[in-house]
Amino acid sequence: MVTVLLSDVATHFQHQAAACERLGSPLYAALLPRLADDLLAGGPTADVVAGHEHRPESDALSLRLLGGAHRLALSGLAPDLAAHLPSCGGDADVDGAWAALHRLLVDDHDALRHGLDLAPQTNEVGRSSALLGGLLTVLGGGAIDPHTPVRIFELGTSGGLNLRADHYRYTDGHGAAWGPADSPVRLTGAWSTAPASGPDRVDVVERVGADVNPIDAATDAGALRLMSFVWPDQTARMDRLRGAIEVAHRVPARLQRISALPFIEAIEPRPGTLTVLWHSVMWQYIGPEEAAASAEAIRRIGAGATAEAPFLHLAMEPGDRWRRGFPVIADLWHGGADDGVSRTLGVAPAHGVPTRWSDPA
Numbered sequence: 023m024v025t026v027l028l029s030d031v032a033t034h035f036q037h038q039a040a041a042c043e044r045l046g047s048p049l050y051a052a053l054l055p056r057l058a059d060d061l062l063a064g065g066p067t068a069d070v071v072a073g074h075e076h077r078p079e080s081d082a083l084s085l086r087l088l089g090g091a092h093r094l095a096l097s098g099l100a101p102d103l104a105a106h107l108p109s110c111g112g113d114a115d116v117d118g119a120w121a122a123l124h125r126l127l128v129d130d131h132d133a134l135r136h137g138l139d140l141a142p143q144t145n146e147v148g149r150s151s152a153l154l155g156g157l158l159t160v161l162g163g164g165a166i167d168p169h170t171p172v173r174i175f176e177l178g179t180s181g182g183l184n185l186r187a188d189h190y191r192y193t194d195g196h197g198a199a200w201g202p203a204d205s206p207v208r209l210t211g212a213w214s215t216a217p218a219s220g221p222d223r224v225d226v227v228e229r230v231g232a233d234v235n236p237i238d239a240a241t242d243a244g245a246l247r248l249m250s251f252v253w254p255d256q257t258a259r260m261d262r263l264r265g266a267i268e269v270a271h272r273v274p275a276r277l278q279r280i281s282a283l284p285f286i287e288a289i290e291p292r293p294g295t296l297t298v299l300w301h302s303v304m305w306q307y308i309g310p311e312e313a314a315a316s317a318e319a320i321r322r323i324g325a326g327a328t329a330e331a332p333f334l335h336l337a338m339e340p341g342d343r344w345r346r347g348f349p350v351i352a353d354l355w356h357g358g359a360d361d362g363v364s365r366t367l368g369v370a371p372a373h374g375v376p377t378r379w380s381d382p383a
Contacts (some may be wrong), residue, residue: 027075028068032058034079045372047253049107052116053123054084066127070134082142085251090137091126093250099133100126109254142251143237145180147262148374149302150187151212152338152350155377157187157298158200158220159367160352165360166332168221170296175289177282178304179231181239181248183266185275188224190266192216195376206265214378227295229275232285236277239270259373283312286319291331299323302338303348303372324355324362332356338370347371347378 039054060067070087077083094100095110103126104110106119127134161168176185190207192200198216238244245267252260278285291297299320305313320335327333335353347369355361368379 028061031071031075031077031083032061035061035084037079038082038084042253047255049114049116049119049255050088050253053088053120056120057084057087057123060124060127066124066131070127070131071138074138083138085142086138086140087134089140089142089251090134091123092252092254093137093246094126094130094133095254096246096249100130102126107254108257109249109252109260112254114255140247141235143180143235143248144251145183145237145239145248145263145266146259146302146373147183147190147207147266148209148212148259149338149370150184150190151192151209151374152348152368152370152377153184153300153302153336154187154190154192154224155213155217155220155379156336156338156350156352156367157224157300157334158217159379160334160336160354161221161224161296162217162219164219165354165358166296166329166356168219169225170332171225171227171294173228173292173295173297174226174230175285175297175299176231177285177299177301178307179233179236179277181237181244181267181270182229182231182275182277183239183248183263183270184300184302185229185231186266186269186273188226189269189273206268207262208265209262209375211376212374214376217379229273231275231277232280232282233277234279234281236279238277239267281312282308282316283319286316286323289323291323291327291333293328293330296332296334297323297327298334298336300334300336302374303340305337305339320353321362324353327355327357327361329357338374350377 035054035058039051043051057067095104095107102122106112106115108114190201191205192209192212194213194216252263324333333355338348338350341349349369350367352365352367353362368377370377
């Protein structure tokens with residue numbers, strides 16, 4: 023039975039390797055098949071994952087394992103591995119990385135086993151391109167005053183970095199820019215074109231995030247955990263994350279340990295502000311019953327919105343044809359005839375950059 027389960031785990035590792043290849047991490051795409059082979063051969067990989075063979079593929083056991091190794095490298099506890107990880111200034115040599123990782127599986131067995139309990143949370147900063155850009159598109163659409171103060175509530179917020187989206191610098195494919203010129207987060211080529219008619223700035227007066235396991239990005243431990251789950255040869259993503267962690271130290275946000283439904287049910291539109299509920303690539307992690315109840319709760323909030331207290335639901339989630347990109351969808355309620363009519367504003371890749379607007383306001 024264990025042999026069958028190990029074969030399943032090895033297959034999961036191979037599937038993740040294909041995903042990493044498709045999403046631009048050749049280093050992980052090369053290391054994961056070697057881990058799978060070592061697992062089936064009864065090597066140290068098998069010893070580390072022993073007792074976890076029953077986990078479903080959705081638990082991302084392979085990324086938990088690699089995240090633990092990356093965490094050791096980032097913290098200076100695995101210098102041999104760090105020498106081959108670009109995130110640590112290394113050279114991305116696959117053979118060298120594999121040799122170092124194989125030794126680490128033996129020498130740091132206990133630490134890597136502990137890391138299997140930590141679910142990957144990347145808090146992808148690039149998705150701010152879709153979320154902030156979607157907000158700008160709606161604000162520039164004429165339905166509400168573009169200078170209305172904004173309250174942002176985020177589902178699946180992880181470290182809450184996308185709650186600070188208005189503090190990042192975005193440029194489009196033509197060089198137009200939005201956001202603070204001195205921001206440590208530079209989302210170059212964030213948009214195919216800048217959102218039409220959007221305001222020059224957004225006055226965010228409240229930032230609240232919900233997650234079943236929130237991470238405080240303003241702490242060393244929280245920052246390390248977030249960085250460890252960024253694939254180490256994707257240095258642009260790592261640079262964005264490090265910049266966003268810097269922003270998190272000076273821009274406060276309130277994070278709640280709570281699931282989706284009770285968080286949504288507590289949201290109330292407030293007169294004189296635009297209340298925004300947004301989320302990106304997290305809806306599939308909600309169980310079907312809670313997802314249905316959450317969708318109904320969103321509609322109830324919308325039904326209570328008015329011109330003085332509008333409500334916007336903004337989502338970047340996999341669609342029916344998600345392999346071609348993730349649609350950016352907006353539902354706005356403001357006491358108008360078009361309340362709650364879904365608009366597909368654009369489409370984005372999994373990591374958000376570049377977002378291409380298909381329905382500019």
